[in-house]
Amino acid sequence: xxxxxxxxxxxxxxxxxxxxxxxxxxxxxxxxxxxxxxxxxxxxxxxxxxxxxxxxxxxxxxxxxxxxxxxxxxxxxxxxxxxxxxxxxxxxxxxxxxxxxxxxxxxxxxxxxxxxxxxxxxxxxxxxxxxxxxxxxxxxxxxxxxxxxxxxxxxxxxxxxxxxxxxxxxxxxxxxxxxxxxxxxxxxxxxxxxxxxxxxxxxxxxx
Amino acid sequence: xxxxxxxxxxxxxxxxxxxxxxxxxxxxxxxxxxxxxxxxxxxxxxxxxxxxxxxxxxxxxxxxxxxxxxxxxxxxxxxxxxxxxxxxxxxxxxxxxxxxxxxxxxxxxxxxxxxxxxxxxxxxxxxxxxxxxxxxxxxxxxxxxxxxxxxxxxxxxxxxxxxxxxxxxxxxxxxxxxxxxxxxxxxxxxxxxxxxxxxxxxxxxxxxxxxxxxxxxxxxxxxxxxxxxxxx
Numbered sequence: 001x002x003x004x005x006x007x008x009x010x011x012x013x014x015x016x017x018x019x020x021x022x023x024x025x026x027x028x029x030x031x032x033x034x035x036x037x038x039x040x041x042x043x044x045x046x047x048x049x050x051x052x053x054x055x056x057x058x059x060x061x062x063x064x065x066x067x068x069x070x071x072x073x074x075x076x077x078x079x080x081x082x083x084x085x086x087x088x089x090x091x092x093x094x095x096x097x098x099x100x101x102x103x104x105x106x107x108x109x110x111x112x113x114x115x116x117x118x119x120x121x122x123x124x125x126x127x128x129x130x131x132x133x134x135x136x137x138x139x140x141x142x143x144x145x146x147x148x149x150x151x152x153x154x155x156x157x158x159x160x161x162x163x164x165x166x167x168x169x170x171x172x173x174x175x176x177x178x179x180x181x182x183x184x185x186x187x188x189x190x191x192x193x194x195x196x197x198x199x200x201x202x203x204x205x206x207x
Numbered sequence: 208x209x210x211x212x213x214x215x216x217x218x219x220x221x222x223x224x225x226x227x228x229x230x231x232x233x234x235x236x237x238x239x240x241x242x243x244x245x246x247x248x249x250x251x252x253x254x255x256x257x258x259x260x261x262x263x264x265x266x267x268x269x270x271x272x273x274x275x276x277x278x279x280x281x282x283x284x285x286x287x288x289x290x291x292x293x294x295x296x297x298x299x300x301x302x303x304x305x306x307x308x309x310x311x312x313x314x315x316x317x318x319x320x321x322x323x324x325x326x327x328x329x330x331x332x333x334x335x336x337x338x339x340x341x342x343x344x345x346x347x348x349x350x351x352x353x354x355x356x357x358x359x360x361x362x363x364x365x366x367x368x369x370x371x372x373x374x375x376x377x378x379x380x381x382x383x384x385x386x387x388x389x390x391x392x393x394x395x396x397x398x399x400x401x402x403x404x405x406x407x408x409x410x411x412x413x414x415x416x417x418x419x420x421x422x423x424x425x426x427x428x429x430x431x432x433x434x435x436x437x438x439x
Contacts, residue, residue, distance in 0.1 A: 008273065013276045016271070016272065020280050021283060028290060031290070031291050031294050035294045035295060038299060127393065127397070
């Protein structure tokens with residue numbers, strides 16, 4: 001029986017589909033194993049990079065291994081802690097606000113004194129050209145949080161200018177900056193409430 | 208014959224039978240990524256790579272695959288290829304992945320890839336099939352980059368913004384501000400802008416094709432007269 005005749009038989013279809021599925025699954029399984037370690041390393045490097053962007057000064061521990069999970073109004077928060085010689089100098093954690101098109105996720109760093117060391121937007125789906133000015137590549141706005149703390153400005157002024165606060169909004173987009181300001185303020189309040197625990201060097205993972 | 212075949216494949220892929228402007232296939236990635244020219248270019252190039260390999264693979268097994276189960280076989284092969292490209296870029300070109308990552312999975316949803324497998328690779332030898340994949344891919348890249356450029360210029364006043372993320376910092380010279388101090392035209396950046404640009408471009412292609420056809424017809428009609436005149 002030649003190929004021409006076999007091709008129209010019912011059993012041939014099953015064998016063919018099964019064979020193709022087997023070969024492709026094998027290829028995928030092999031590729032998944034070959035790339036797994038590299039992908040994990042690249043993702044860890046990504047997190048490290050975003051951590052280093054919201055931190056100032058020098059630290060000597062591996063932040064990815066020195067974490068603490070605390071409950072907050074926004075659910076459990078994973079806190080990365082930066083130490084120098086064992087003493088906790090700053091903490092980094094994520095906060096989120098609701099923007100124009102879903103969640104706006106920010107990573108923020110706060111030092112021992114409760115001052116912001118930096119804020120970056122990690123994930124958002126805001127309108128390109130309007131709300132996306134919260135990205136440092138598009139505008140310097142996100143740096144206006146640097147060195148601010150609860151008290152500078154005072155709590156009532158932690159808002160965009162349209163709402164009587166001190167932070168700029170963007171032409172044509174108020175919802176996104178308002179969400180970020182509110183989220184960052186929430187983050188500082190979270191830090192304030194949990195200050196003792198966050199700065200307790202004996203808690204959490206070891207440096 | 209073979210030179211004619213390749214010339215035909217090239218013309219078809221780039222213009223006559225362009226994936227976007229003539230076949231109107233792959234609309235999902237077309238609308239999704241063409242908010243800037245650089246994004247369109249990146250998506251186009253990634254699709255081209257998949258098209259070439261998928262076409263050649265499918266062509267190489269075309270005698271073995273039976274009529275009845277060809278579609279699932281093609282789909283499985285295309286999906287596997289796209290996943291392989293996805294994980295390799297993620298692992299070994301992670302910076303590129305951060306720009307293109309979202310789009311790569313979309314290539315599976317691009318019916319142009321299955322369309323070429325079915326319409327061309329299943330019937331032709333490996334080399335012409337690879338060529339067809341390359342030309343269809345380049346035609347797709349051209350279309351996406353053009354739509355992206357129009358939307359980006361009208362929507363934001365820039366061109367190829369973010370190209371250095373895609374192609375490396377050597378290509379940052381491509382990033383241009385076409386209209387300085389432009390306030391932006393949001394409609395073009397949002398999905399309706401994609402449909403508007405595409406509609407006008409398809410209309411423009413029709414006009415060009417019609418004019419060419421008329422000119423060719425006129426040339427054919429006048430040729431005998433000229434010959435007759437020359438004879439006198």
